[in-house]
Amino acid sequence: MDRFAAACSERELKVATGNKDQAKVSAEAAAMFADVFGRAPDGVWQAPGRVNLIGEHTDYNEGFVLPFAIGHTAKVAIRLRADNTARLISSYGDEGLVTVDLTRLAPSNMHGWTAYPLGVAWVLAQQGIRVPGFDLFLDSSVPNGAGLSSSAAIESAVALALNDLTGAALTRQELVLVGQRAENEVVGAPTGILDQSASLLSSEGHAVFLDCRSRHVEQVPLDLTLAQLVVLAVDTRVSHAHATGDYAARRASCELGAEVLGVPTLRDVSVNELSEAAGLLDDETFRRVRHIVTENDRVLSTVAVLAERGPAAIGPLLTASHLSMRDDFEISCPELDLAVETALANGALGARMTGGGFGGSAIALIPAASEAGIRQAVQTAFAHAGFRKPDIFAVTPAAGAGRIS
Template sequence: MSADNTDHSARGSAPWGQSPQSPPAERAEKAFTELHGHAPEGVWSAPGRVNLIGEHTDYNNGYVLPFALPHRTAVAAQRREDGLLTVASLGDDGQFQQAEPVRVADLRPGSPRGWAAYPAGVAWVLAAEGVPVTGADLVISGTVPTGAGLSSSHALECATALALLGLAGIDPDQPGGPGRPRIARWVQRCENEFVGAPTGLLDQTASLCCVRGHVLFLDVRSGESEQVPFDAEAAGLEVLVIDTRAKHALVESAYGDRRRGCEQAARLLGLPSLRELEPAGLAGALDRLPEPLRPLVRHVVTENQRVLSTVDKLRSGRLDEIGGELTASHASLRDDYQVSCLELDVAVEAALAAGALGARMVGGGFGGSAIALVRAGQRAEVERAVTAAYARHELTAPRLFVAVPSPGAGRD
């Protein structure tokens, strides 16, 4: 999970719910050719993600249940032999934004900053892990909505990781390759150590490992995963994403505060992580903790149980019964973890009042997006209700689209 709701517009994200006239990979390839005068060696892309349920559990070694969005970020790449890394991003207006070229050997955490830190940080981590990064020209184009809490930064990092590995002749899925779970940890290291964001493993694992038509049930502690079928269309349902278009200043500091609070609680309880705390022992554990830490612990333990309950229902084809878990998750995030905000609460409450089967905020909180599980025939009604509720509260109109579980990262 990422705390990042920042608008990284330099990454070339398309307007909400829309795509450029051609797919991101095609746009990136054409842009590379225009900028460098020849075609790239290859193009790799990675998706954003929606987390169906399991929020703020990944950095507590818990359970998560994300799926990949159809929106992708593509990286067209060409190997260099002089150790230089160049990065350019194609905007929706067709204009390039180019970062200052930098030598891979000179990369250090905190430099460069801004949007270029994400691909540069990936190069830094891969080089540190022994991957022969001899330099590269990268050109980026994408449709992952930025600033919406849907992991645009991780889509960029995962696409960059596969591109640099591909240029080095390394296929992550072949025998002897690093494997996608290991690459996800490399991307996490990029976020934690180079960019300086204390993220868990949810976002990068989803971008790299999700498959079409499924949600990814991931046990972060063990690394074990299961692709669980999720065919909303067959059930007459849709997952509606509601971008609140809100970002509050507390997001990054509050995210770190809550993670540190969870770690402190685990230490006080003598546990490696809050994952080890079973529901049966929750009440007794809360009695042993200072009051400020109790709600954090209660959320993590109950959220893990909600993930397990959701997975159980999906395995038995009861997709239309998971709404209660989604709504309970939002209540816990709002009341115990205290990471919601007016815009998220208005979206969830309006969707539920209009007939949604369940709804909740997704991502780090304090803005970003919410999701609502709706019957296909009621989606327009729910959209109208949410938009009207925003108008009544004098909030900026939300942006909405339907999310469908899509393929993970790969070469285009």
């Protein structure tokens, strides 16, 4: 298992750089699979993490989101078996080889990182798809707990692999729902469809404009290189988890707000109706509602501005989104606020936290010529504040999930 041990030791480098050479990635994953299982995999699939450009917590309110896939990906090498046994191993940590009986899977007995691939297998079985046993090796360069959807990347890669290998012939839109159901019912995170949609439906050089009610998708051009811009991701290394109470509490507030206002979801409330809503809701619920309503409006404005004026003009919308998440939805943290404030003070056009909040990453839209200076400024600010050293890296709109061998 020499290659597997090497993969574990090199994981930090992969997280920092991502993986772009698909042939090399595929060959490495296949070789590590063979080291563990003694034979070649049936194939290798990968699915990306994502940055959400704008549109936070709007997905489960049937609103609008605008994410894009990034070059950091989860890779799975899989081979089907003739029995009902699944054997899984990952370069993530020291759990070693995990062996389970697929006929005994239930949401209550799936835990740790294996809940993501096994959750997908369980959902497919619940939908009447025969999933035989399989051997699986997982490696990932998506930072765990950084708000970049490492879990959805795993779910999407496994869903695509099992869909191909079993001949289930599900569409990518259907696989989005498979991943979401695994996240909701197995992992216990009450998330919407944003993350899996970004991982499965993205195309290189574009953001995904998604209507979470109709599930209509549009590819929005986002050529940062042409505009001489960079999106810098700042992983604060403050880990978060969607399956904890804070995320669920925000969703409950949104559902309460919709119930009091007499609408199916907050998607159905306009900015012009907020003044009336203020008189019907308690202060906290109103602020939660105001974030969702104004965030939906900001997503639509961002799509329009990108089409009319290009990415250099969307900065103020990104910053306004962060202020709304900080003050109204209250999902930021000191590290995220410092990253945003420092980037803006040093020339960023706009900045915001990205992801579910309570830690994770911030993004900053910056002129390419300012990248080195802003990186250094953020690192210095974190050191002076006594925070952990952040991981800082550029992200560009990448292709969605696919089979790479």
